[in-house]
Amino acid sequence: xxxxxxxxxxxxxxxxxxxxxxxxxxxxxxxxxxxxxxxxxxxxxxxxxxxxxxxxxxxxxxxxxxxxxxxxxxxxxxxxxxxxxxxxxxxxxxxxxxxxxxxxxxxxxx
Amino acid sequence: xxxxxxxxxxxxxxxxxxxxxxxxxxxxxxxxxxxxxxxxxxxxxxxxxxxxxxxxxxxxxxxxxxxxxxxxxxxxxxxxxxxxxxxxxxxxxxxxxxxxxxxxxxxxxxxxxxxxxxxxxxxxxxxxxx
Numbered sequence: 001x002x003x004x005x006x007x008x009x010x011x012x013x014x015x016x017x018x019x020x021x022x023x024x025x026x027x028x029x030x031x032x033x034x035x036x037x038x039x040x041x042x043x044x045x046x047x048x049x050x051x052x053x054x055x056x057x058x059x060x061x062x063x064x065x066x067x068x069x070x071x072x073x074x075x076x077x078x079x080x081x082x083x084x085x086x087x088x089x090x091x092x093x094x095x096x097x098x099x100x101x102x103x104x105x106x107x108x109x110x
Numbered sequence: 111x112x113x114x115x116x117x118x119x120x121x122x123x124x125x126x127x128x129x130x131x132x133x134x135x136x137x138x139x140x141x142x143x144x145x146x147x148x149x150x151x152x153x154x155x156x157x158x159x160x161x162x163x164x165x166x167x168x169x170x171x172x173x174x175x176x177x178x179x180x181x182x183x184x185x186x187x188x189x190x191x192x193x194x195x196x197x198x199x200x201x202x203x204x205x206x207x208x209x210x211x212x213x214x215x216x217x218x219x220x221x222x223x224x225x226x227x228x229x230x231x232x233x234x235x236x237x238x239x240x
Contacts, residue, residue, distance in 0.1 A: 057185065057188075058185050058186055058188060058189040059181065059182065059183055059185045059186050060148070060183075060186045060189055062189070062192070063148070063151070063152060063193070065152065066189075066192045066193055069192065070192060107145055107148045107149060
């Protein structure tokens with residue numbers, strides 16, 4: 001279902017992931033999150049921005065185990081753990097955060 | 111169920127070798143192989159990858175896919191380490207025949223002679239060829 005943000009229309013796939021990741025803009029993340037009743041805080045943005053950088057570097061959305069490890073390395077142990085990330089993204093940190101970040105669904109994520 | 115029990119349930123660890131023989135673009139084999147490896151990494155098996163024949167081109171630096179309209183997925187090989195896939199082997203004869211050296215690859219690899227490659231294969235429990 002296409003999403004309307006700031007007068008622009010964004011195509012998504014059947015699961016709500018952005019069709020073209022180059023079209024992504026921050027307001028899109030905010031709108032997607034609102035549909036899930038989720039208000040994005042700085043902590044959410046930290047993960048979303050991290051994922052965009054990760055994708056830019058490796059051309060892949062990381063599996064949750066890899067994301068957790070990589071976040072721990074970059075932002076510290078208190079953030080690189082499942083509890084913290086699941087609190088931020090209850091639908092699954094990799095799946096939900098990747099969606100807001102405009103990335104495809106992580107490889108291997110069913 | 112706690113983590114230890116899950117590990118037990120997970121059963122035995124097998125040696126998997128993924129053999130990549132084809133050029134990165136023009137068919138889906140290279141990308142499919144990489145995706146299977148990444149998905150399989152979640153099962154914590156003992157994974158190795160071998161690059162043979164035109165498969166050595168998959169690791170070549172400086173790929174530009176603009177004109178073939180496929181995503182350049184070569185940077186993803188650099189993510190393999192984070193998935194604990196660290197054993198990457200290149201067939202020396204294939205590499206030499208294409209005028210490539212270890213410096214041409216996006217990731218560190220171990221270069222093996224044909225005999226060593228045969229031994230590696232002999233040592234595996236599961237071999238998947240792409």
